[in-house]
Amino acid sequence: xxxxxxxxxxxxxxxxxxxxxxxxxxxxxxxxxxxxxxxxxxxxxxxxxxxxxxxxxxxxxxxxxxxxxxxxxxxxxxxxxxxxxxxxxxxxxxxxxxxxxxxxxxxxxxxxxxxxxxxxxxxxxxxxxxxxxxxxxxxxxxxxxxxxxxxxxxxxxxxxxxxxxxxxxxxxxxxxxxxxxxxxxxxxxxxxxxxxxxxxxxxxxxxxxxxxxxxxxxxxxxxxxxxxxxxxxxxxx
Amino acid sequence: xxxxxxxxxxxxxxxxxxxxxxxxxxxxxxxxxxxxxxxxxxxxxxxxxxxxxxxxxxxxxxxxxxxxxxxxxxxxxxxxxxxxxxxxxxxxxxxxxxxxxxxxxxxxxxxxxxxxxxxxxxxxxxxxxxxxxxxxxxxxxxxxxxxxxxxxxxxxxxxxxxxxxxxxxxxxxxxxxxxxxxxxxxxxxxxxxxxxxxxxxxxxxxxxxxxxxxxxxxxxxxxxxxxxxxxxxxxxxxxxxxxxxxxxxxxxxxxxxxxxxxxxxxxxxxxxxxxxxxxxxxxxxxxxxxxxxxxxxxxxxxxxxxxxxxxxxxxxxxxxxxxxxxxxxxxxxxxxxxxxxxxxxxxxxxxxxxxxxxxxxxxxxxxxxxxxxxxxxxxxxxxxxxxxxxxxxxxxxxxxxxxxxxxxxxxxxxxxxxxxxxxxxxxxxxxxxxxxxxxxxxxxxxxxxxxxxxxxxxxxxxxxxxxxxxxxxxxxxxxxxxxxxxxxxxxxxxxxxxxxxxxxxxxxxxxxxxxxxxxxxxxxxxxxxxxxxxxxxxxxxxxxxxxxxxxxxxxxxxxxxxxxxxxxxxxxxxxxxxxxxxxxxxxxxxxxxxxxxxxxxxxxxxxxxxxxxxxxxxxxxxxxxxxxxxxxxxxxxxxxxxxxxxxxxxxxxxxxxxxxxxxxxxxxxxxxxxxxxxxxxxxxxxxxxxxxxxxxxxxxxxxxxxxxxxxxxxxxxxxxxxxxxxxxxxxx
Numbered sequence: 001x002x003x004x005x006x007x008x009x010x011x012x013x014x015x016x017x018x019x020x021x022x023x024x025x026x027x028x029x030x031x032x033x034x035x036x037x038x039x040x041x042x043x044x045x046x047x048x049x050x051x052x053x054x055x056x057x058x059x060x061x062x063x064x065x066x067x068x069x070x071x072x073x074x075x076x077x078x079x080x081x082x083x084x085x086x087x088x089x090x091x092x093x094x095x096x097x098x099x100x101x102x103x104x105x106x107x108x109x110x111x112x113x114x115x116x117x118x119x120x121x122x123x124x125x126x127x128x129x130x131x132x133x134x135x136x137x138x139x140x141x142x143x144x145x146x147x148x149x150x151x152x153x154x155x156x157x158x159x160x161x162x163x164x165x166x167x168x169x170x171x172x173x174x175x176x177x178x179x180x181x182x183x184x185x186x187x188x189x190x191x192x193x194x195x196x197x198x199x200x201x202x203x204x205x206x207x208x209x210x211x212x213x214x215x216x217x218x219x220x221x222x223x224x225x226x227x228x229x230x231x232x233x234x235x236x237x
Numbered sequence: 238x239x240x241x242x243x244x245x246x247x248x249x250x251x252x253x254x255x256x257x258x259x260x261x262x263x264x265x266x267x268x269x270x271x272x273x274x275x276x277x278x279x280x281x282x283x284x285x286x287x288x289x290x291x292x293x294x295x296x297x298x299x300x301x302x303x304x305x306x307x308x309x310x311x312x313x314x315x316x317x318x319x320x321x322x323x324x325x326x327x328x329x330x331x332x333x334x335x336x337x338x339x340x341x342x343x344x345x346x347x348x349x350x351x352x353x354x355x356x357x358x359x360x361x362x363x364x365x366x367x368x369x370x371x372x373x374x375x376x377x378x379x380x381x382x383x384x385x386x387x388x389x390x391x392x393x394x395x396x397x398x399x400x401x402x403x404x405x406x407x408x409x410x411x412x413x414x415x416x417x418x419x420x421x422x423x424x425x426x427x428x429x430x431x432x433x434x435x436x437x438x439x440x441x442x443x444x445x446x447x448x449x450x451x452x453x454x455x456x457x458x459x460x461x462x463x464x465x466x467x468x469x470x471x472x473x474x475x476x477x478x479x480x481x482x483x484x485x486x487x488x489x490x491x492x493x494x495x496x497x498x499x500x501x502x503x504x505x506x507x508x509x510x511x512x513x514x515x516x517x518x519x520x521x522x523x524x525x526x527x528x529x530x531x532x533x534x535x536x537x538x539x540x541x542x543x544x545x546x547x548x549x550x551x552x553x554x555x556x557x558x559x560x561x562x563x564x565x566x567x568x569x570x571x572x573x574x575x576x577x578x579x580x581x582x583x584x585x586x587x588x589x590x591x592x593x594x595x596x597x598x599x600x601x602x603x604x605x606x607x608x609x610x611x612x613x614x615x616x617x618x619x620x621x622x623x624x625x626x627x628x629x630x631x632x633x634x635x636x637x638x639x640x641x642x643x644x645x646x647x648x649x650x651x652x653x654x655x656x657x658x659x660x661x662x663x664x665x666x667x668x669x670x671x672x673x674x675x676x677x678x679x680x681x682x683x684x685x686x687x688x689x690x691x692x693x694x695x696x697x698x699x700x701x702x703x704x705x706x707x708x709x710x711x712x713x714x715x716x717x718x719x720x721x722x723x724x725x726x727x728x729x730x731x732x733x734x735x736x737x738x739x740x741x742x743x744x745x746x747x748x749x750x751x752x753x754x755x756x757x758x759x760x761x762x763x764x765x766x767x768x769x770x771x772x773x774x775x776x777x778x779x780x781x782x783x784x785x786x787x788x789x790x791x792x793x794x795x796x797x798x799x800x801x802x803x804x805x806x807x808x809x810x811x812x813x814x815x816x817x818x819x820x821x822x823x824x825x826x827x828x829x830x831x832x833x834x835x836x837x838x839x840x841x842x843x844x845x846x847x848x849x850x851x852x853x854x855x856x857x858x859x860x861x862x863x864x865x866x867x868x869x870x871x872x873x874x875x876x877x878x879x880x881x882x883x884x885x886x887x888x889x890x891x892x893x894x895x896x897x898x899x900x901x902x903x904x905x906x907x908x909x910x911x912x913x914x915x916x917x918x919x920x921x922x923x924x925x926x927x928x929x930x931x932x933x934x935x936x937x938x939x940x941x942x943x944x945x946x947x948x949x950x951x952x953x954x955x956x957x958x959x960x961x962x963x964x965x966x967x968x969x
Binding site: 009010012013015016019020023033035049050051053054055056107109110111112113139141143203205206208209211212 | 381384385388389390391473474475476478479565566567653654655656657658659660661662664665676678791792969
């Protein structure tokens with residue numbers, strides 16, 4: 001399975017995603033620059049974290065207009081797998097590939113640290129080796145991570161099972177204290193209706209080795225690899 | 238020129254005379270401005286240079302010592318560590334967010350200018366009282382600024398220290414350190430060599446911000462300092478990130494002959510220093526400098542401190558390739574001129590020559606002062622203070638809780654959770670321990686790093702305080718198992734023209750130099766910040782030591798905290814402790830007085846060698862340096878992170894407060910698996926290092942017994958509450 005990591009000016013977690021795929025998952029991976037117009041033969045496109053274009057204007061707002069984005073959109077619309085992490089999640093919402101928006105953390109501060117996520121839907125390519133209500137310890141690092149959708153849209157994505165991860169405490173309960181940024185319904189990650197495009201504010205690529213504090217992020221990448229392997233041998237999606 | 242012209246620019250009459258002598262004529266106004274910024278204390282080190290010579294700067298690993306943009310140390314396998322610390326105190330005092338942010342941006346450029354990939358930021362901060370609204374504003378703004386820049390450029394901020402004292406009320410200290418790594422052969426120096434080579438300016442446009450920032454940094458603060466706000470620059474971390482990537486790419490591709498970042502004193506500094514280091518000259522056209530605003534005078538163009546700019550020295554046939562790289566990062570270098578061979582810096586503007594100055598004179602011709610040093614009156618008086626004269630409470634548990642919630646000691650998580658300390662996924666030990674550890678993917682080694690300084694100790698005894706700062710920093714490295722490879726220092730003091738202040742400075746430097754020599758930690762770079770005074774009141778003498786150590790295998794790093802039940806807890810090292818200058822005196826009695834405990838540097842060295850051996854041979858489970866708050870605080874700090882209690886047996890004699898809360902160097906708290914304790918004991922006894930068994934880990938409380946009495950019993954949650962909630966309470 002081939003991974004691609006998009007690099008915008010100001011991306012800075014591109015390296016982390018790249019090394020996780022190459023060193024821990026032992027899968028082929030390449031960087032794709034923002035100023036090209038093809039994603040090549042990638043099977044999964046990762047839009048990494050960072051501060052694309054300095055987060056000036058609004059996080060992700062400028063990156064969505066970059067030259068590579070039409071190719072990403074086309075790939076997504078034809079069923080290709082796209083994962084946006086942190087700033088990548090912001091870019092995908094700005095591009096309209098994912099519902100909702102990420103606004104300033106409610107306490108107005110940048111926040112870095114480990115949080116707990118509960119898997120809400122394990123039938124997507126990004127979560128299907130996890131068990132529903134699995135609790136994952138994965139770090140966050142963001143200033144604009146408060147997820148918001150209008151009420152009617154919220155109902156829709158909840159009903160569709162588009163909420164992939166929710167912030168919870170270590171026992172798996174959805175509480176206000178466990179919500180690090182004020183996200184509506186404690187939502188940490190969502191997918192599109194067909195499940196092939198996903199985004200989350202926490203950084204699973206930083207949770208791939210015990211020495212870094214957690215290996216819980218691997219389940220997302222392993223899900224994708226498993227999913228792809230099965231699809232590849234005709235197990236259907 | 239009239240007297241007013243140079244005096245207004247901060248030059249003395251005799252300095253002006255010297256300029257005229259060195260130039261062989263009177264300078265014009267543009268030239269005078271260039272001399273003024275370069276001969277400021279900040280750039281010329283005219284009051285400190287003679288003392289700085291005391292530092293040992295050589296060692297088997299030193300590749301580049303002081304004098305370049307950053308120090309370079311060989312860390313094996315063909316790799317080098319590059320690091321430097323620098324102050325941004327004055328800008329942060331008037332505009333905390335931008336002051337701190339540009340401090341981070343500036344030190345970042347110093348590292349990648351050398352060709353190194355920056356991998357970590359550290360910082361050392363001092364503020365006044367947080368009960369005061371301005372104190373909180375400065376603290377919050379500085380923390381936000383450090384995070385704002387560091388998070389955006391994607392370099393983790395992994396360690397730091399923060400202290401609060403009334404003496405920093407109007408003059409906070411913001412010292413930022415950056416560490417980078419690179420293959421040794423990639424090292425680039427800031428030299429304008431090769432006659433005919435081109436001078437390229439790249440990055441942000443030049444504006445009127447930060448004009449005479451260095452002169453501002455070289456005077457005392459006062460009411461009028463608020464008017465200096467325009468001397469503070471504004472940071473653009475996105476531009477910083479683009480410059481970082483593009484510059485490193487040109488260096489990797491071997492396209493540049495020299496690189497210099499534009500920091501204090503802007504273009505003037507970059508041109509005169511690169512020419513003077515290479516013994517060459519430069520000639521530029523000021524009209525080629527891309528400007529942010531119209532109507533800038535040549536002297537403004539030459540002294541602007543607009544951030545995120547780099548000067549590159551490029552062979553003409555490589556120009557196209559360099560432009561290609563920068564274009565990929567959406568940047569366009571401007572060719573300003575070329576390298577000449579006559580030792581002169583020449584600038585033209587609208588066809589006329591407006592500057593012709595000797596590079597070596599501007600960059601290195603400033604006078605060298607040997608200020609008078611005189612022991613200040615307070616020194617002997619405070620030394621005589623006897624802490625045993627104080628009335629003391631015997632509710633030791635209450636004292637411990639008060640110390641744990643003192644802002645100097647309390648958990649700084651409120652601060653470091655605002656910094657991205659994990660980006661690059663190489664932080665294998667983050668903030669909160671004795672040192673941070675960054676792994677090197679390429680070689681499997683680890684770099685430990687820390688910043689340490691104690692203004693109270695240095696105030697009470699500058700010579701001893703200087704030694705203690707170096708000893709503590711290197712001990713913190715050794716607590717992770719890392720061997721110190723070099724240090725960088727930031728020397729924050731008051732006005733050196735006052736004999737009492739210069740005495741503090743001189744004695745601190747002497748003490749640091751002695752400790753560096755014995756502990757084999759060469760000084761490879763640093764920064765001096767004088768004139769940290771408000772309305773004539775100086776800060777405590779505050780040398781800050783940034784230290785970097787090498788771990789042969791990052792997976793073998795030592796932990797700082799208890800990590801299992803039934804481990805034996807023991808105290809390795811000296812029994813020399815004192816309440817003089819301690820956190821106990823400060824917190825419980827609002828006093829900074831007495832004598833800190835002395836240090837035996839050879840003993841310290843043996844202790845550190847032993848620590849590294851115990852860690853590399855896997856004989857201990859944790860090692861934590863005893864520092865502020867002494868033994869009791871160190872025990873609590875070891876218990877809380879992993880949620881392991883401890884039961885301790887002490888034989889407290891006549892001075893329990895001193896034994897529990899007294900501070901002293903060369904002391905480390907260890908936890909050891911019971912089956913390995915005998916081996917640890919043997920090794921320590923062979924090395925003539927005292928090892929005192931204190932008790933065992935386990936339970937959900939810290940219990941300290943003396944004989945049959947329980948003298949402290951606090952649950953982990955009681956301690957954690959005191960330790961962790963302080964800043965949230967004060968700041969939110």
